[in-house]
Amino acid sequence: MSGRGYDTGEPMWKAVHAPLVGNIEPSQDVRMPQRFTDKYDALKTVFGHADFRLGQADVIDDILAGSNVLAVMPTGAGKSLCYQVPALLLDGPTIVISPLVALMDNQVAALRANGVAVSCIHSGQDRSRNIEEWRRVASGESHLLYLSPERLMTERMLAAMAKLRPPLFVVDEAHCVSKWGPAFRPEYADLSRLKSLFPDSRIAAFTATADAGTRADIAQQLFNAKGSVIVQGFDRPNLSLTVIPKVNRSSQLLEFMKDRAGESGIVYALSRKSAEEYAALLSREGFTALPYHAGMSAEARFDNQERFIAEDGVVMVATIAFGMGIDKPDIRFVYHVNLPSSPEAYYQEIGRAGRDGQPADTVLLYGLDDIRMRRQFITQEDTDREHQLREHKRLDALLGYCEASTCRRQVLMAYFGEMTSPCGACDICDNPPERIDATDAAIALMHAVEQTGERFGANHVIAVVRGADTDKIRQFGHDRLPSHGTGERWGDGFFKSLVRQAIATGYLNVDMQRYGRLTLTPQSLSLMNGDGAFLITEPKAAKTTKRKRKAAPELLDDADQELLAKLKGLRRDMARDMGKPAYIIFSDATLIDMAQKRPLDRDQMLSVSGVGETKFERFGAAFLAAIN
Structure with a gap:
């Protein structure tokens, strides 16, 4: 550790x-x-x-x-x-x-x-x-x-x-x-x-x-x-919530970052190697992007963390080793390249955005490979069976969030026992998905799972049901199964979405103790016997364009904005001389209040939110001089 x-x-x-x-x-x-x-x-x-x-x-x-x-x-x-x-x-x-x-x-x-x-x-x-x-x-x-x-x-x-x-x-x-x-x-x-x-x-x-x-x-x-x-409650209404099916993680990240120049943000990756790769990718595109993971030296991690906290417009590309204790108020986005481990981890990680109360965006990419890896991590933990069962249930809840067809904020808050109204600030509220009857496709897929002996992962089962001709299918004689080709009228992307939603809703199970094989559940057996219907969110092409952001409220006029920039510059210089994060001196909220009130003396400066007596003694004169 x-x-x-x-x-x-x-x-x-x-x-x-x-x-x-x-x-x-x-x-x-x-x-x-x-x-x-x-x-x-x-x-x-x-x-x-x-x-x-x-x-x-x-x-x-x-x-x-x-x-x-x-x-x-x-x-x-x-x-x-x-x-x-x-x-x-x-x-x-x-x-x-x-x-x-x-x-x-x-x-x-x-x-x-x-x-x-x-x-x-x-x-x-x-x-x-x-x-x-x-x-x-x-x-x-x-x-x-x-x-x-x-x-x-x-x-x-x-x-x-x-x-x-x-x-x-x-x-x-x-x-x-x-x-x-x-x-x-x-x-x-x-x-x-x-x-x-x-x-x-x-x-x-x-x-x-x-x-x-x-x-x-x-x-x-x-x-x-x-x-x-x-x-007190869990809701962070200033955070927008978006989940996007994975197509190409690098291109989707770059599409999201198109107009993010000058913004501070965190990109979470699953491994040390991918954190380095995505940081290099963003750096080549002109962003100030720094890696952070446990494989780096303590000095390198410290230097990158201090730059992220002190400078504007830095993107930290990190594993979960980064984040706890980071009190940077103006993080404008958190982007997950991979699926987090649980709703708790996800909530904690996106919670690092928008601590200044201004709008911030959160985006999560996920695909079938994420589900397989997360199941594998749980089964490989050196923990008892009861703990692993709880972790699988947490992952199930996060998959349910990813495949939600109603307001994402409602789904996330319900996990923590809190009821909310539809938020209007998530991708589901912005563009409600259509629900379609996918019973026939689901039954065809489930028959393929059954007839291949519940011994294969999603990609092979999808290939069987779509009638593919591969070496592996011929090797096992799966081209002779009754289910081979029964789903050829549906596309590969359709079946991948169907499998994700079936796993999220308990109709299929991923058995990581047997290398990620798809297995049937009582729900899928019931569906195959003609009991009920299988409704899914209609799969659509993954949108890599960024959702329209909520505009931050206009707090300052042009003159106040000019003064605020001057005060931030003074704070930055003082923080650099001290070797400490800028927020140690004054927070952004304090500088905004200062720019609005324009205090002229000690008493007026002490009326600014966040300026106590000691901070006035240490920093007040310099900021009064800048204002005056």
Whole structure:
């Protein structure tokens, strides 16, 4: 797992960080951190916001009341603030358990920019730095301590932690706790001991992706279900949703990218090799495209990640090794070249787009080869049969989403237990497909599956039913089967779509323990016996042209746009000098508010959303000068 930047408690890799300016480094002066008595005072003074977002205050109130909490909130909803604000009010250090080194570093840098006393211990820092970070926590100088589950759950650290009596433990990416979830990490399972080891401490868990069963398991594991579960909702209405059958992945990607120059986006690929190839393809076409995968050196991954965060118009072409902890608000698209592993993975990955609330596009390509590979990955996992069965069911749900004939957002939200109205922002709503009766074609195909002994994959079975003359068909004598040629009036693309939809709806099964063979199910046997009809979405030629995008609302006039560009340039230069992502200084939303309000002095600048007192002290004068 070291390639993904996990902290195992032992030195794994040393990221080459650019030197930071003093205003983001932890202070070497011994100062007791300021404690607040009111959450709104902390929110305004430190973070520069006048009010909380929807759902944040409820979570904070439960934590301050002493309750254990599991909060399920969509990406970009402000989960971090839900425990960072209580940390400023509670007496003692809040312990934040985070899975990735990069995730810790980014959150710590952002907090220090806001003037929050925070410490971080992980394997990306040398021993002397980690010792100094712990000294600041033990002496009461830090509000928060970030560390990994592996490092926390050592006997030595637990003994030291007992002396501090932390008022709050925070479990970030809490879906990793549950064996019922698709992203279970064994090292997270040990966190179930926290409640018995620290009975007087609150536990707050946060995730963006957890269905009802996973939520119940997380609450049981972390605090014996004695606490509140707050589900804010999963919908991200600013994201458009499109699924396209695979024809030629490279040409379809290039078609989508035609008018994307200057936009930041993520292209997810299945393998390290394909990530490199697609990055090279886009680079040849004039895009600034960078690869990211676990086979690269830690330094190369770090450099590419920093460029993606700091620069405009960079496209990251990555495996799933990239994304967690990336807080770049202006990602305008997420494009999946291959099928993700589950609805949870898909939701988490597309959730990295449009965190600024502006319209963003998501596109998913998939074909029969994706289904075969995903089934194969599940059966090759070193896990028990029960876990593999759950993963197959998750994949079934994602296939159902891909083959949906009604609003995609409704299908996706229903998986997470949320009911919505048709969204008007997906390809199905834009161009509703027609349903046709494909019973005769389906029965012909199913007879071919049966007569070939349920021993062959989709391509061979389709060739048989269409009456093809191949060496393999002649070798096995399948040209003499009654089903040979019974489907010759339908095209190859029609049958491929039919097979995908039959798999998605349970009429056919892909048996990966027998090399991806198509097998019959009780539903297909019933259909072959004349019971019912098989309706499918009418297969159409795959459209590689991009859907018409929703226009972003016009927030600024021409003069304000000119000022905004100037402020972004100043932010970029300052971030480059600091060696930190630009959003650490001010977010895009803050700069937009600044360009609209045009503050002239300190008081007016503090009225800008996202400008707290510490950030004004550090950066305010430079931005006032630019405005004036």
